[in-house]
Amino acid sequence: MILTCIAVDDEPLALGLVGAFIEKTPFLQLVGRYSSAVEALQGLMAGPVDIIFLDIQMPDLTGLELARVLERSNRGAHTTRIIFTTAFDQFALDGFRVDALDYLLKPFNYEEFLRAASKARQYFELVQRVESTPVAISQAAPVEATEDYLFLKIEYQLVRVAFNDILYIEGLKDYVKVYRQSDPTKPLLSLTSLKALEEKLPSRQFMRVHRSYIVSLKNINAVTRNSVQIGVTTIPVSDQYKDVFGEFISRWL
Numbered sequence: 001m002i003l004t005c006i007a008v009d010d011e012p013l014a015l016g017l018v019g020a021f022i023e024k025t026p027f028l029q030l031v032g033r034y035s036s037a038v039e040a041l042q043g044l045m046a047g048p049v050d051i052i053f054l055d056i057q058m059p060d061l062t063g064l065e066l067a068r069v070l071e072r073s074n075r076g077a078h079t080t081r082i083i084f085t086t087a088f089d090q091f092a093l094d095g096f097r098v099d100a101l102d103y104l105l106k107p108f109n110y111e112e113f114l115r116a117a118s119k120a121r122q123y124f125e126l127v128q129r130v131e132s133t134p135v136a137i138s139q140a141a142p143v144e145a146t147e148d149y150l151f152l153k154i155e156y157q158l159v160r161v162a163f164n165d166i167l168y169i170e171g172l173k174d175y176v177k178v179y180r181q182s183d184p185t186k187p188l189l190s191l192t193s194l195k196a197l198e199e200k201l202p203s204r205q206f207m208r209v210h211r212s213y214i215v216s217l218k219n220i221n222a223v224t225r226n227s228v229q230i231g232v233t234t235i236p237v238s239d240q241y242k243d244v245f246g247e248f249i250s251r252w253l
Helices: 012-024 037-044 062-071 089-098 109-141 192-199 239-250
Strands: 002-006 028-034 051-055 081-086 101-106 149-154 158-160 166-171 176-180 188-191 208-209 213-216 229-230 233-236
Touching: 002 037, 002 109, 012 028, 012 051, 012 109, 012 149, 028 037, 037 051, 037 062, 037 081, 062 149, 101 109, 101 158, 109 158, 109 208, 166 192, 166 233, 176 208, 192 208, 192 213, 208 239, 213 229, 213 233
Parallel strands: 002 028, 002 051, 051 081, 081 101
Antiparallel strands: 149 158, 166 176, 166 213, 176 188, 208 213, 229 233
8 A cells, every 4th residue: 555645844854854754665655745734735736645744833824724624624535644743742632633643743763753654554554444344235235234333533543343342422522432341441532523423323222312422222221211320320311312212211111
């Protein structure tokens, strides 16, 4: 797999170094160098790339601002991923929030660069395998009848989570916590929304009972009119979901 890349940095020496590192790496192909995020954005209009090695602090348009623009446009067939290159470690959390693939703190050497590039290659290889799976499944049977797992973005990787392992999911502001039978004390933290997960989960196995909770139906131990209990955890049922939940309770009576 060859990944197309561009380098974006307003410092000529840093731009030259990243460009040289890309050209030195067999599975990367350098298709552009830009001294500003505005130039990079114009260049990307000609065609998408796989990876952008992107500085953060730049005039006119910062790397974070460019990342947010790309995040909104990453809803089509091609997804461009970002590896930030910056001298300021306080931007690490911001990089995670815009779903950056990795974060290189200047000055970095080729070994550190290669580690980040290899992580990118692993990511795209995994995405390629995941995207090829539904094609084979759809030819045989409906997706919901055959798939028994989903993939979650955990930090900078995709993690496979079996439906049967999920106890319940809690939605936070920008993240979700997925509680599992296999390790109930250590929930998986993923940068996604509860609504996005709800659309991926089979309705015969999961139910949203609150704006902040989705529960696994098979793992419910007890119910009341206003709550469900899974293990030692009591989860509230909000008014918005009481009608659907009431239909579920009727099966218990």
